[in-house]
Amino acid sequence: MPSKKKNKKLTPVQQEYNEMSQKHEPKRPVLKNCIIAFLVGGCICLLGECIRQAFIHYGGFNVKKAGDPTVAVLILISVILTCFGVYDKIAQWAGAGTAVPVTGFANAMASSAIESKSEGLVLGVGAGMFKLAGPVIVYGTVAAFIIALFHLIFIPGFSGGH
Amino acid sequence: MLKGHQSWVFENKPKIISSATVVGPFEGKGPLAEDFDIIHGDLYIGQDSWEKAEKTLIEESAKLAIEHAGLTKEDMSFHFGGDLMNQIISSSFAARTLSIPYLGLFGACSTSMEGLALAAFVTNYGGSKYVLAGTCSHNASVEKQFRYPTEYGSQKPPTAQYTVTGAGTVVVAPSGEGPSITSATIGRVIDMGISDPFNMGAAMAPAAVDTIEAHFRDLQIEPSYYDLIVTGDLSKVGYAIANDLFNKHNFPIHQTEYKDCGMMIYDYNTQNVQAGASGCACSAVVTYGHLLKRMRKRELNRILVVATGALLSPLSYQQKETIPCIAHAISLENQDA
Numbered sequence: 001m002p003s004k005k006k007n008k009k010l011t012p013v014q015q016e017y018n019e020m021s022q023k024h025e026p027k028r029p030v031l032k033n034c035i036i037a038f039l040v041g042g043c044i045c046l047l048g049e050c051i052r053q054a055f056i057h058y059g060g061f062n063v064k065k066a067g068d069p070t071v072a073v074l075i076l077i078s079v080i081l082t083c084f085g086v087y088d089k090i091a092q093w094a095g096a097g098t099a100v101p102v103t104g105f106a107n108a109m110a111s112s113a114i115e116s117k118s119e120g121l122v123l124g125v126g127a128g129m130f131k132l133a134g135p136v137i138v139y140g141t142v143a144a145f146i147i148a149l150f151h152l153i154f155i156p157g158f159s160g161g162h
Numbered sequence: 163m164l165k166g167h168q169s170w171v172f173e174n175k176p177k178i179i180s181s182a183t184v185v186g187p188f189e190g191k192g193p194l195a196e197d198f199d200i201i202h203g204d205l206y207i208g209q210d211s212w213e214k215a216e217k218t219l220i221e222e223s224a225k226l227a228i229e230h231a232g233l234t235k236e237d238m239s240f241h242f243g244g245d246l247m248n249q250i251i252s253s254s255f256a257a258r259t260l261s262i263p264y265l266g267l268f269g270a271c272s273t274s275m276e277g278l279a280l281a282a283f284v285t286n287y288g289g290s291k292y293v294l295a296g297t298c299s300h301n302a303s304v305e306k307q308f309r310y311p312t313e314y315g316s317q318k319p320p321t322a323q324y325t326v327t328g329a330g331t332v333v334v335a336p337s338g339e340g341p342s343i344t345s346a347t348i349g350r351v352i353d354m355g356i357s358d359p360f361n362m363g364a365a366m367a368p369a370a371v372d373t374i375e376a377h378f379r380d381l382q383i384e385p386s387y388y389d390l391i392v393t394g395d396l397s398k399v400g401y402a403i404a405n406d407l408f409n410k411h412n413f414p415i416h417q418t419e420y421k422d423c424g425m426m427i428y429d430y431n432t433q434n435v436q437a438g439a440s441g442c443a444c445s446a447v448v449t450y451g452h453l454l455k456r457m458r459k460r461e462l463n464r465i466l467v468v469a470t471g472a473l474l475s476p477l478s479y480q481q482k483e484t485i486p487c488i489a490h491a492i493s494l495e496n497q498d499a
Contacts, residue, residue: 010484014355021356021364024402026320026437033317082313091315092434098315107315115311118211132314 033095040090040097048074048101071102078103082110108132166380169347175497176285179292179338182226183451184219185443186301186327192428197451198328199226205302205327212312213251216300219329219443220245220256224296227331231292231338238262238333239290242280244273245298245442246325247307252298262294271366271395272349272471273297274330274446275490279346281334282492288336296331299441308359308476321361323397323440326427330446332454341457345381347491349373351473357484359474363400363424363437366470369487370396371407374468377491378413386417388493389462392453394445394469397424397438423448445469454494463496 010018051073055066081087087107091098098104109129116128130137165171183198190201200222207215220243228235241260243253244267257264269276277295284290302312304325310316334343352372356365370393378385385391396404401422408415423445424438449467456462468491479485 010355014353014484017354017368018356020406021354021361021367021399021403024399024406025361025364026399028319082315085313088313088315092317094315095317099317104315107313111311111313111315114313115306118213132310 036093037095037097037100040094041100044074044098044101044103074102075106078106079110082107083114087111105133105136108136165345166376166382168350168376169345169380170279170283170286171345171381172282172286172343174286174336175342175344176282176334176336177338177340177342178332178454178494179335179340180227180231181330181332181450181454182223182230183330183447184223184226184328185447185451186219188301188324188433189326189328189427189447192433194427194448194452197455198447199223199451212300212303212306213247216245216247216252216298216303216329217255219300219327220252220296220298220331221259223298223329223331224256224260224294227294227296227333231333231335233292233333235260235262238292238294240265240281240284241294241296242267242277243294243296244268244277246270246304252300252303253296256298260294269469269488269490270471270473271299271440271442271444272469272488272490273442274394274449275346275467275469275492278332278334278343278492279348279490281332282343282346285334285336291335293334294331295334296329297442297446298329299325299327299443301325301327301441304441318436319360320436321358321363321399322436323362323395323424323438324428324433324435325441326439326443326447327441328443328447330443330450332450341454341494342497343492344495345377345493347373347377347380349376349489349491351486351488353484353486355484357479357482359472359479359485361399362440362472362485362487363395363397364403365400365472365485366394366487366489367396367400367403367407369489370394370400370468370470371404371411371413373489373491374415374466375411375413377466377468377493384417385413385415388418388464388466390453391415391418391420391466392426392445392449392468393420393422393424394467394471394489395424395438395440396422396470397440399437400470401425426452457494457496460496464493465495466491466493468492 113129116124241262281293281295352369
């Protein structure tokens with residue numbers, strides 16, 4: 001839906017057309033998408049927890065260290081599904097459910113890498129794989145820096161969970 | 163000859179003497195599969211990149227169209243082609259292989275009729291013996307250039323359209339067997355302020371309506387003159403808006419059958435394509451495959467094909483520009499009917 005600020009730039013005829021055309025646009029099924037995303041996202045987390053428990057009970061990892069191999073396994077599953085061309089089909093249905101967890105990030109990198117393969121290894125795969133993942137890394141780091149700054153100002157003595 | 167403000171009437175009636183269509187696997191599962199000459203089972207068409215695959219599609223359809231006419235590429239005077247890739251590489255690289263004197267065009271998804279209009283114009287005035295006009299698009303190369311990597315898991319909104327993988331080419335000659343190109347209306351660029359690249363049907367509908375109304379105004383005929391009017395790739399959303407605009411302008415579109423190529427090539431029930439199809443190849447393969455076949459069978463005798471194009475680039479929409487759109491109309495008629 002166009003914002004008011006954007007509408008200001010449009011002529012009255014264009015605004016009228018925008019209003020008219022919106023009547024014909026099927027809306028995104030937001031509630032349905034939210035429910036599916038919640039369930040799928042939850043299932044991915046449940047799967048992650050099962051893998052973590054397996055690492056704790058059968059892999060000889062302690063509770064703190066089991067997280068790292070768990071993430072690695074989830075990333076591996078996501079990359080394999082991406083390579084077989086299945087992940088994007090699941091994602092069309094699951095939406096944010098597959099985009100938000102670590103599997104979504106792995107898919108963003110793997111899909112960009114596959115797509116850039118035809119442009120060579122350095123400027124193709126090497127640069128291309130960060131096309132979608134780059135912004136996540138940049139703004140993730142910026143956000144972490146700002147939070148850390150707040151942390152330092154308001155609770156300087158507290159050293160976090162580790 | 164110029165008629166009215168923006169239309170050409172071709173009094174020498176150039177003919178489409180042959181056509182060829184090549185499509186990908188997904189189109190091969192759609193309802194028009196039987197009307198295409200080649201259906202590829204592999205989206206890569208045996209190549210190692212999407213861009214090469216797209217180039218192969220247009221090469222194959224061009225060679226096949228020439229073959230269907232019983233000619234060789236040396237007989238062709240000119241080649242008019244274009245596509246959606248940056249710097250129209252698919253058509254130009256195919257033109258390198260074909261080595262027919264070439265004019266590259268860009269009209270986004272309206273390129274099919276832009277090329278045909280120019281081919282007809284040149285032929286009408288004795289500028290050529292045979293002209294090759296064709297266009298192509300590839301789902302994956304377009305996704306890669308305009309949207310996200312093909313395997314990236316993004317959820318498309320219900321207004322999104324699915325780019326057709328395919329190519330359609332025709333051979334136009336001053337005489338011979340086949341439907342005549344009787345007139346063409348060149349569209350002007352219309353921008354009604356839509357900026358969402360996932361809603362191109364809504365962006366293009368006003369351009370289609372403008373060109374169609376101009377066509378009938380210029381030629382001073384009524385829609386009932388045609389058995390069928392088709393737009394290129396408005397799909398569900400754009401088609402509904404176009405109908406609404408015709409009503410609002412009191413334009414008697416109901417006198418004839420009005421359809422959209424973007425709603426014909428896929429099966430909405432079994433193929434998950436959101437609003438419908440789009441891409442240069444959409445109007446090209448539906449017209450040169452399905453509709454020409456129906457004309458040859460005399461099921462249709464007079465049709466108006468209005469190819470619609472959204473003239474955006476990946477940069478322009480990132481810079482929040484609205485989408486300028488265009489449409490070109492061509493009328494095809496069986497002369498003996």
